[in-house]
Amino acid sequence: MAGAVGNEEDVWGKAIKAADDLYELRDTFFPQNPDDKISKLQQESDLALKPLDSIPAEQRKLPLQRATYEYLRGKILDVVPDYRKEAEDHLSKAVKLNPSLADAWLCLGNCIWKKGDLTSAKNCFNLALSKGSNKKILCQLSMLERRMVQGAENQAEMVEQSIQHAKEAITLDVKDGNSWYNLGNACLTSFFVTGAWDHSKLLQSLKAYQNAEKDERMKLNPDLYFNGATVNKYLENYDRALSGFEAAALKDPSLNAFEEVEKMVNLLKKLENLLKGHSREKILASLASTIGAVNLNSSYKRATLDVLSEGLNKGVAVVGKVLLFVKHESITPLRYYLVCDSNQSCFVLSVYGIRNDAIKEGDVLILLEPYFHNVEFSWKGKCYKFKSIRVDFLEQVLVNGKALPPHQAIRTSIFAQHKP
Known part of the structure; x- marks a missing residue:
């Protein structure tokens, strides 16, 4: 029995x-x-x-x-x-x-x-x-x-x-x-x-x-690395994003994560080259003089790139002039611009969720409470180094002294799909 x-x-x-x-x-x-x-x-x-x-x-x-x-x-x-x-x-x-x-x-x-x-x-x-x-x-x-x-x-x-x-x-x-x-x-x-x-x-x-x-057990899940890399991309943690996309690609080739790596490397190279090219131009001096004449709201303290702290700078405003709009391959609504401050220092400005035509070359910007990041890391033997300012809200950007209208904001959406 x-x-x-x-x-x-x-x-x-x-x-x-x-x-x-x-x-x-x-x-x-x-x-x-x-x-x-x-x-x-x-x-x-x-x-x-x-x-x-x-x-x-x-x-x-x-x-x-x-x-x-x-x-x-x-x-x-x-x-x-x-x-x-x-x-x-x-x-x-x-x-x-x-x-x-x-x-x-x-x-x-x-x-x-x-x-x-x-x-x-x-x-x-x-x-x-x-x-x-x-x-x-x-x-x-x-x-x-x-x-x-x-x-x-x-x-x-x-x-x-x-x-x-x-x-x-x-x-x-x-x-x-x-x-x-x-x-x-x-x-x-x-x-x-x-x-x-x-x-x-x-x-x-x-x-x-x-x-x-x-x-x-989760180290076998390629989506974990891909999604983590996506978050790091939005946060501009470039080195972590690159590592995450590469790990995802190695675990699941069908994710096309290597394409994400390639797009990001191309963007970083472009940003670096543009910064090097513009830092030598005599035009910066005349640009800087127009920036200095901009009046600020008294509740904000005017600052230049060299005095910003890593991270969020509360109660601070940076005035800059747009040298150019940086075109890149990513489909995310993260716009990149090359900007010069009144000290003739060039930096990369990234703004999330705005339309392509919201900020144009030659515009004078007032960036309120900017998030500053000194980008410096190595990837595959190549060292990337540049200064970056990020603004996350439309209200943080004044263009030629005016606030951006609400219709200039864009949204993107992702939703859960049933995964086999």
């Missing part, structure tokens, strides 16, 4: 392990061609069904046994990126036979998400959570909520819900890298949804990604 029970546990154990191994492959296998991954998953899912089909019919008769069988079959079939009705049918049977099977609800929600029924997917995740708190389910719910933000009227409220569910997952296991990664994504989405003005959300996102990297 004991041998029979042991044998029964063994066949079910093999079927469960086959399903787990299949999803491990999904999360760690990143070939050059994404189609190769799909064909590999299809091939391995066919093999994973064999241990399940080898379970004798008498061990599938009871409702709970039948529910587990249907759940495992549906889960295995659903491993591919595209929606499969067959997978949904099996998972639906599983939850009817055993409504307490939380992971079956989770898998059913993921399956339904793929066909675009986001509301029903959310219901499945909530039903799964009603069986008890679970970090994996909370993370999927958080990701789904970020996807549902797209086109919604209450976007800020919905993304805040996503952040709260991500944080709840972390409280269940503070060392789980996937939960931290999910929180990082939620904070990054919030940054864009709220108009890309809340810098603290970027910093929270970066901190969450750093915590995720402490989990050895």
